[in-house]
Amino acid sequence: MSLLNVRNLSKRFGGNAAVDDISFDLKAGELLALIGPNGAGKSTTFNMVGGQLPASAGSILFDGRELLGVPSHRIAHMGVGRTFQIAATFASLTVLENVQMALLSHHRKIFSFWRAAAHRFRDEALDLLRQVNMQDQASRPCSELAYGDVKRVELAMSLAGRPRLLLMDEPTAGMAPAERNGLVALVKDLVIQKNMAVLFTEHSMDVVFAYADRIIVLARGRLIAQGSAEEVRAHPQVQAVYFGTGKTFEAAISEGSRP
Structure with a gap:
């Protein structure tokens, strides 16, 4: 049984269909990539699932519960975590303190001064940092x-809410090839260890094809292909042209592996 069921999802801005009647499923323990060119509808789809944007039509069921119309903060407390294209951390706080802040938020603890909260959830925060191999830089x-x-710190913060579904928006944006492969490999391990579902958008085709269990491809708001890396690579609409640029998937993957 799927953890996430998206059915006939649409979003219109005036007369323009940014997302047009798309459907897909996501199971626990699965890493699903959402790819497409600029303007394909990826971010719009992503934001509707996360509750940041209302849908015009359709349904999004998370573990049998409808998410449409539910505020994003309530969706988070239902077990849906999120990371952002630009990492959302507090630069002036330590690595450990950032994760402690995320845990305080998850447990809905109210505090007036950081000093009073500095020892809250310390052990749990250190455990989360161990999961992302950042415990040695906690201070x-x-x-x-x-x-x-x-x-990686942002990933640890997102895990503070013990998500069953994690939404990752361009997780490797701005990273070198070795860094992005290391991060997505880590996410893949966490998916397996925690039986967690992950939906991620990504422009780097090298990590998509190396780590995603399945791929869904959007173009001009429509879902044009979905399946394994091999199935998507062989799909006629996808194989003919790489999103209207004239590049094949092989060329895109090769380019994505360069610094």
């Missing part, structure tokens, strides 16, 4: 970290 301010490490 460093986030402002001193390499960008790839900041993304």
